[in-house]
Amino acid sequence: MVEVKEIHKSFGDIKVLKGISTTFEKGKTNLIIGQSGSGKTVFLKCLLGLFTPEQGTISYDGKVYSELSADDKRELRAEMGMVFQGSALFDSMTIAENVMFPLRMFTKQSKSEMEDRVDFVLKRVNLADAHKKKPSEASGGMQKRVAIARAIVNNPKYLFCDEPNSGLDPKTAIVIDNLIQEITQEYNITTMINSHDMNSVMEIGQKIVFLKDGLKAWEGSNETIFKTDNETVTDFVYSSELMKKVRQMYLEEKQ
């Protein structure tokens, strides 16, 4: 479980996060949503330890990040997996080498053990035949799946995803969403996803935190987001006519 208490983050005079508190539960897909510029990416980078908040605390299963020593922070980070918006695969390595990288860095496994684990996770993300390809030879969807495989190969406790669906077609986006949700439940990890994609919100948003202007404007789930009267949320989530109709139909069906 990841617990966030009153975190503030500024860049110069610009206050990006203005006191956010929330909890991300284990075994659930937690979505952070909001408009561009609402502070989602900065929030995610604070959760990852890439940015240091000026105030507030972030604790991972009871360990307060800011109170840890540099070595303990590194150890904690080794328990995190991250899927970056642009996948962030290492260009100089093949897909198999990319996935094997965390194992080579943090485990004492033999080469054959590492290869077996890489085979397993690549099969898990439906990329059984892509071992020898370079990231530049893979499509956007494949790169995202490789990034997921790399993030989970070392059995992380926390999985972070920054816009995992950006640049993907709707069908591939659903595949990626389902994969993340399955992996979260299968390995009982705490998953935090930064997303713009309303499909993801409806499909896998077991917990949703809505940010606006650096503040938490609302939190709930994909069930409660249909019923909420919070105008800030409804203006954002149901901004298109199609989504308004979907919501209306859902509410009528429930009645």
Place this chain on the structure above:
Amino acid sequence: MSYLHNIGAYFLMIKEMFRKPTKWSVMRGLIFKDIDDLVIGSLGIVAFISFFVGGVVTIQTALNISNPLIPKYLVGFATRQSVILEFAPTFISIIMAGKVGSFITSSIGTMRVTEQIDALEVMGINAINYLVFPKFIAMMLYPFVISIAMFLGIIGGMAACVYGGFSTLDDYITGVQMDFIPFHMTYAFIKTFVFAFLLATIPSFYGYYMKGGALEVGKASTTAFVWTSVMIILLNYVLTQMLLS
């Protein structure tokens, strides 16, 4: 203020480069890759430039010796001194600041832009040690490149001298061997090690701490080249003053 900030950040990067080392089994591969990219990959251009600049130094020296009382073997002597003391260690290092320096800055900068460095940091890896330390170790073989530059510069001078008809082969070799001071080699290699350190670290600094996109990668490469060259020239002066005067 920004200069002071950059100087402080540079020295903190150097300190961080030696902390929390990457696993040796991984580091070994990175070092060999960087030796290939930075050292072996530079041999061709260094050999080409050294041979022809050695030739030009010889021709210029020969053409400027108009007094018949000055012995012809001085052409070989002047070429040796120019090549060993300045051309090979300093001039080649400026060229390497362009070739190796821009490669280092652009490769690390691209990793920054594409979030690959963030990925390393998220995994708990000391990204500075992972990226910069292998380049530093690889560049410790840089004196090997400079030795080849010295040898080929003198050979290029010999070819230009003999085939250009400026003096005989015997005169040239006599000049090359005349009044040789072994400490000049020590001086040249001390400079080379210092320049190797600058060549590995200054471009890494500009690549690692760059912000922005593809355009900024280009700007960072240019800035890295400028500052590496400035530091090479400055330290060349300081070391020459300290070691030779």
